[in-house]
Amino acid sequence: DTAVSQTPKYLVTQMGNDKSIKCEQNLGHDTMYWYKQDSKKFLKIMFSYNNKELIINETVPNRFSPKSPDKAHLNLHINSLELGDSAVYFCASSQDGQGHNEQFFGPGTRLTVL
Amino acid sequence: AQTVTQSQPEMSVQEAETVTLSCTYDTSESNYYLFWYKQPPSRQMILVIRQEAYKQQNATENRFSVNFQKAAKSFSLKISDSQLGDTAMYFCAFMKPYNTDKLIFGTGTRLQVFP
Numbered sequence: 001d002t003a004v005s006q007t008p009k010y011l012v013t014q015m016g017n018d019k020s021i022k023c024e025q026n027l028g029h030d031t032m033y034w035y036k037q038d039s040k041k042f043l044k045i046m047f048s049y050n051n052k053e054l055i056i057n058e059t060v061p062n063r064f065s066p067k068s069p070d071k072a073h074l075n076l077h078i079n080s081l082e083l084g085d086s087a088v089y090f091c092a093s094s095q096d097g098q099g100h101n102e103q104f105f106g107p108g109t110r111l112t113v114l
Numbered sequence: 115a116q117t118v119t120q121s122q123p124e125m126s127v128q129e130a131e132t133v134t135l136s137c138t139y140d141t142s143e144s145n146y147y148l149f150w151y152k153q154p155p156s157r158q159m160i161l162v163i164r165q166e167a168y169k170q171q172n173a174t175e176n177r178f179s180v181n182f183q184k185a186a187k188s189f190s191l192k193i194s195d196s197q198l199g200d201t202a203m204y205f206c207a208f209m210k211p212y213n214t215d216k217l218i219f220g221t222g223t224r225l226q227v228f229p
Contacts, residue, residue, distance in 0.1 A: 045217065
């Protein structure tokens with residue numbers, strides 16, 4: 001069984017479009033995250049939710065909006081896509097947002113903006 | 115703010131040999147967690163090993179071990195008996211607990227294991 005799943009795995013779209021990436025975890029975890037990995041492989045936190053409540057918003061443009069309908073899901077909506085948004089986006093989850101609990105990562109979504 | 119530095123962009127090692135990947139970090143905290151994550155070509159992020167700063171004993175997971183030097187703020191990863199499947203990007207990461215739980219990653223080291 002997949003612990004953290006993301007859909008789609010690949011997304012190719014035109015500049016200016018709006019797109020969403022879905023994330024689901026079946027681990028019963030309370031905390032979920034979105035990370036962005038750029039073309040140089042650098043990984044950086046974008047958002048964190050704990051029990052559907054936004055905990056971290058790391059100076060991400062407001063074109064990015066996370067939505068958590070329940071604690072098993074954390075979706076990422078991106079409006080007015082720009083070339084610089086091209087990256088791999090990873091969803092992750094952990095038990096209770098404490099450091100002694102492992103963060104489990106999804107397989108990533110490669111977003112290409114043309 | 116915490117920072118994590120990996121000074122080796124690329125490393126290579128022959129199968130069955132030992133390799134050490136370097137990581138240094140900067141923090142004023144006394145309690146924190148350090149991690150090594152592996153990202154093979156499949157792109158999946160896999161936790162390799164974790165170290166709690168208040169534990170003096172170095173963490174070990176099978177062929178993977180760390181050399182944690184708290185005073186020097188150094189956290190290197192040693193891979194013994196390297197295998198072809200160890201070929202991957204390796205990321206060092208820092209986490210300050212009870213503070214939003216975000217991982218702060220280094221820039222990564224690409225490791226190539228040759229037969």
